[in-house]
Amino acid sequence: MTEIIIDPVTRIEGHSKITIQLDELGQVVDAHFHVTQFRGFERISQGRPFHEMPALMARICGICPVSHLIASAKTCEEIMAVSIPPVAVNLRRVMNLAQMVQSHALSFFHLSSPDLLLGFDADAAGRNFLGVAAAAPQLALDGVAMRKFGQQIIERLGGKRVHPGWIVPGGVSHPLEPEIRDEILAGIPDALERIRRTLSWYKANVADWADEAAVFANFPSLYMGLVHENGDIAFSDGDLRVVDAAGYLVADHIDPRPYWDYLGESVEPWSFLKSTYWKDLGYPEGLYRVGPLARLNVIDQMGTPEADEELQQYRERLGRYPASSFYYHHARLIEILHCIHAIAALLSDPGILDDRVRAVAGANRSEGVGVSEAPRGTLLHHYRVDENGLIEWANLIIATGHNNLAMNRGVLEVARKYVHGTEIQESMLNRVEAVIRCFDPCLSCSTHAIGEMPLNVQLIGPNGQVLDELAR
Amino acid sequence: MSVAGNVLIICYGNPIRGDDGAGWRAAELLADDPRAVGAQVLARHQLTPELAEDVSRASLLVLVDASEEPGVAGSVSVYPVPDSPKAGSAFSHHVDPTHLLQLAATLFGQSPRAVQVSIRVADIDPGTALSAPVEAGMPMLVDAVIDLINQHRQRCA
Numbered sequence: 001m002t003e004i005i006i007d008p009v010t011r012i013e014g015h016s017k018i019t020i021q022l023d024e025l026g027q028v029v030d031a032h033f034h035v036t037q038f039r040g041f042e043r044i045s046q047g048r049p050f051h052e053m054p055a056l057m058a059r060i061c062g063i064c065p066v067s068h069l070i071a072s073a074k075t076c077e078e079i080m081a082v083s084i085p086p087v088a089v090n091l092r093r094v095m096n097l098a099q100m101v102q103s104h105a106l107s108f109f110h111l112s113s114p115d116l117l118l119g120f121d122a123d124a125a126g127r128n129f130l131g132v133a134a135a136a137p138q139l140a141l142d143g144v145a146m147r148k149f150g151q152q153i154i155e156r157l158g159g160k161r162v163h164p165g166w167i168v169p170g171g172v173s174h175p176l177e178p179e180i181r182d183e184i185l186a187g188i189p190d191a192l193e194r195i196r197r198t199l200s201w202y203k204a205n206v207a208d209w210a211d212e213a214a215v216f217a218n219f220p221s222l223y224m225g226l227v228h229e230n231g232d233i234a235f236s237d238g239d240l241r242v243v244d245a246a247g248y249l250v251a252d253h254i255d256p257r258p259y260w261d262y263l264g265e266s267v268e269p270w271s272f273l274k275s276t277y278w279k280d281l282g283y284p285e286g287l288y289r290v291g292p293l294a295r296l297n298v299i300d301q302m303g304t305p306e307a308d309e310e311l312q313q314y315r316e317r318l319g320r321y322p323a324s325s326f327y328y329h330h331a332r333l334i335e336i337l338h339c340i341h342a343i344a345a346l347l348s349d350p351g352i353l354d355d356r357v358r359a360v361a362g363a364n365r366s367e368g369v370g371v372s373e374a375p376r377g378t379l380l381h382h383y384r385v386d387e388n389g390l391i392e393w394a395n396l397i398i399a400t401g402h403n404n405l406a407m408n409r410g411v412l413e414v415a416r417k418y419v420h421g422t423e424i425q426e427s428m429l430n431r432v433e434a435v436i437r438c439f440d441p442c443l444s445c446s447t448h449a450i451g452e453m454p455l456n457v458q459l460i461g462p463n464g465q466v467l468d469e470l471a472r
Numbered sequence: 473m474s475v476a477g478n479v480l481i482i483c484y485g486n487p488i489r490g491d492d493g494a495g496w497r498a499a500e501l502l503a504d505d506p507r508a509v510g511a512q513v514l515a516r517h518q519l520t521p522e523l524a525e526d527v528s529r530a531s532l533l534v535l536v537d538a539s540e541e542p543g544v545a546g547s548v549s550v551y552p553v554p555d556s557p558k559a560g561s562a563f564s565h566h567v568d569p570t571h572l573l574q575l576a577a578t579l580f581g582q583s584p585r586a587v588q589v590s591i592r593v594a595d596i597d598p599g600t601a602l603s604a605p606v607e608a609g610m611p612m613l614v615d616a617v618i619d620l621i622n623q624h625r626q627r628c629a
Contacts, residue, residue, distance in 0.1 A: 059488070110521060129521060129567075129575075130571055130574055130575060130578065133575055133578040133579050134578055137578065140521075140575075140578075140579055143521075144521050144522055144524060144525070144579065147521075147522055148522045148525075151522065162517050
């Protein structure tokens, strides 16, 4: 048995490695995506007052803190047993939509566009965002501008672009000022122009990636995401819906509170990331996907006209329930378009300036569950508190955990297609990494890194000897 | 278009990792320092591609960061940003100083002279306070940045 190790996986959020096992004939027999970092927030939070949880949980991630803020605040509001003011619901939506834009822009432009524009076989030394900037400056400019657009909205609403403290148990800490609303609205036309240009570029070039689309985690599965009552896509509220590969409605408008009745959590010894599965199908057959591809599969429509036109084209080309995870990229772009329109619509309602933005209460229940959509998929928080409102126990199910089984199967599928023999080629390993990038996993990257992130790949023989090695 | 005398100071690090938050502390001090009036001061967790446009508009870029390089904790180093990135440096959602300058030049047509000012750390365990030696070194760090600003302004005068 021979093993190939990709450590760390590059251009993703966090630290991980991939191992690929080959048999004596050089054929791939197994592969795993290992998450090698440990955070321990479920343990850290024990003993903290519940109202501190949103601020604490936001520290889980520097890319998607807003989703954690929302899921955590909703969990706290279950414990408080309150309904928050309607304007607070809408203000949170604006911030979460902005986070979708900036995070999706990061995923598409900064992390994945080097493969798409320059080619999966391009020289690794130049296959990065700087290479994109040199080869297609407008594409890079659009990426920089769209991420900035989302970040600036978060910063203007929350005071900080990373870990804003504005979303609190009961609502938001202060109302929206008219000048901030106007400033955000002024940026809408430019953002729309940029995402339209990017969608056109993607659709004009998608045929070039047909080989990758055919094998990048392309298998039937369940899909889960939040939807509004009318079937519109939902990010901050709404209810869970689950469909299968043929579109059969497995579950609809289900309460997240007894998620333990339908979602199982499994732990493997080779990763710190839990694998979540649909209990009725068992482990690991209960594999399901969340995130942009899954959201577009579970919803009836986006809910904004231009994004609905794009969704219709997407479905006409790929079918009603696309199965290849390569199409996370396309789904991400459609979601950006929708989010920009949705931000404009929410901010154009005069009621958005209402100053009743927070409900106040102590702990009136001993347990709460909150759910939101993070850019990468559904996010569940679950807390139990004692009689003083101190956290006794917490459980978090993050998007990347929902997708863990699918990512592992995707790695195996791509390795079987592209990895052969005993000599490693960088381009085939890049495809194994690229299937992971489709899911845009977030392994938490809020810590400022000092140092380097080299990629070392070793081909290890049956007796442990290093047969081949690559580094970048 | 960069304007002579335009100084951009980007202070970066993680403010909840002890001395790695020295950049944020420096940003506070520089924002309140009358000698730095006219310079734009930003505090960031990391250097990201989104800063490229701001960088392109500056005529001097000062990057303030904490350093794990060997040396006396709280000591300050001033050195030009190298033309070549560190070997093995990866390109993801954050960039190293050299890549940031290259992005500014590639996307926005120009990049400024850039200087890194670093303070050596003693403790980067989780926490919001700086260690005693790094706190003691902050005035020297601020003075080093002010010296760079003054030299640049004299050059542009």
